[in-house]
Amino acid sequence: MWQLYQYTLCPFSRKVRFALAEKAIPHELLRELPWDRRDEFTDMNPAGQTPVLAAPNNTTVLIDSSAICEYFEETVERTPLLGAGPIDRAETRRLVSWFDQKFYAEVGVLLLQERMYKRLVHRASPDATLLRQAGRNVEVHLDYIEYLLDHRRWLGGPTFGLADICAAAHISVADYLNGVDWTGHAEAKQWYSAIKSRPTFRPLLAERMEGLAPPAHYDKLDF
């Protein structure tokens, strides 16, 4: 069975876990905190980042959340997640980059640094200015999600796919860290509620990071 090196609040690990669940790929979870800089992990992935997916005895080691998702899109035909044709697939990949890079830089990394890393590792208080900035940026991203949903059933097009998986992975981490104010975003809420109700996503919502509790609405379908 594949072994996935990951940790609960890593948005890139969540993206891979959600995608593997949708494609029904059996895998075992191994907890890896990248900031521990464990030698054996750095030997596997010199970038030192989660997620890493390894076959038994490390005969195959897949690194980088997008490379992992593309690998299973190529090798497992059931439940295509990227879209039907090359243009649909380009649009899905554009949105995956949007959330992996733009949302992560403007929201995720700020919340993870200020509300998780500072608390668990440094026992320090978050910087209120950076949290406000993350909050303003979340608004822009929720607006963009609603713009997309004005034109489409799901973020990437008519069918559920990797754009939704990737967006939900990043947003769920921000939501766990109490960084998402859903007020006034009925359409985005409706989309996220549909995601939350998927049996492939519910195990993620049930997990907790020790020493860090999510807000009460976090795993509720009606929030």
Added chain:
Amino acid sequence: MWQLYQYTLCPFSRKVRFALAEKAIPHELLRELPWDRRDEFTDMNPAGQTPVLAAPNNTTVLIDSSAICEYFEETVERTPLLGAGPIDRAETRRLVSWFDQKFYAEVGVLLLQERMYKRLVHRASPDATLLRQAGRNVEVHLDYIEYLLDHRRWLGGPTFGLADICAAAHISVADYLNGVDWTGHAEAKQWYSAIKSRPTFRPLLAERMEGLAPPAHYDKLDF
């Protein structure tokens, strides 16, 4: 013909230009400076970033350098750039992410900010501390390139491909901005010299950004 919105020192645009040249896809270059925040460009790409590749009359608009490269890998069979099998392709994608994200964050964005943007837009002096940091980081990346080349003919495996294209795009921008000290990196130099001699890459090396000259060795095959 496709129209590519780009600017000379954008590493992501260089990656797409190099890949399009290798695949012999005809395209016209349009100069787009993202910091001008031109309305028509933001309408095309709400992320506001280059490169964007548009078909005539914007009937198709491809956004994000990796999405563009994957599109042509899927639709144009000649000169495959990602590798032969799914595992080779996963390795290529891992390295593309390495350079697009890690090299760019640790080297490219610092040099572009300090040596290009500050000079052309703000007429300000670069921050010497950040430049030193970029210089130290370049060393680590050249070492990693040489580690890869100890085991392989090209960065991604036995054949030239998108890992080389992506690495060369990012490194050439850093080199233009005088951010690469090649001393003591004979193996990386040999690889980059082979890249520099490719007819598909030479047009990039011949270009100049107004107001910003590269060092003398920049476009020389023997450097």
